[in-house]
Amino acid sequence: MQKLTPEYLHINQRYFEYIFDTLNDEGLILNKAYYEDMLGKHLESDIMISxxxxxxxxxxxxxxxxxxxxxxxxxxxxxxxxx
The missing domain is CATH 1.20.5 (Single alpha-helices involved in coiled-coils or other helix-helix interfaces)
Known part of the structure; x- marks a missing residue:
């Protein structure tokens, strides 16, 4: 999980979210990719590849x-x- 960050992947936050939205939409991951709160979107720790x-x-x-x-x-x- 420590490597699944925009900073580690050298991409911006918006593109990072787009990638996970697409993975989710295409059925390539299980569970919801991230949750959102007042501080922004956060990657869920229980996502899995489908x-x-x-x-x-x-x-x-x-x-x-x-x-x-x-x-x-x-x-x-x-x-x-x-x-």
């Missing part, structure tokens, strides 16, 4: 690996004469 969020992270890392592999193959193929 199964949909886990799937999203897994798929994105897989896509990233595929992109890196395709780039590597493109370099190899470009060195083959006649292709």
């Amino acid at each position: 199964p949909k969020g886990i799937s999203f992270l897994h798929e994105n890392s897989t896509i990233d690996k595929v992109k890196k592999s395709v780039k590597g193959i493109a370099v190899i193929i470009s060195d083959i004469p006649g292709l």
Whole structure:
């Protein structure tokens, strides 16, 4: 939780809230992301990543690996004469 702050992530508070609103709207986190009081919005300590969020992270890392592999193959193929 100490690293889930706008300061740690080097972003402003408004963008930080937008990120968590979007994560919530997309169903990527469970529970409410934050609560609001007279001092502003505060991240809840019991937020959790949802199964949909886990799937999203897994798929994105897989896509990233595929992109890196395709780039590597493109370099190899470009060195083959006649292709």
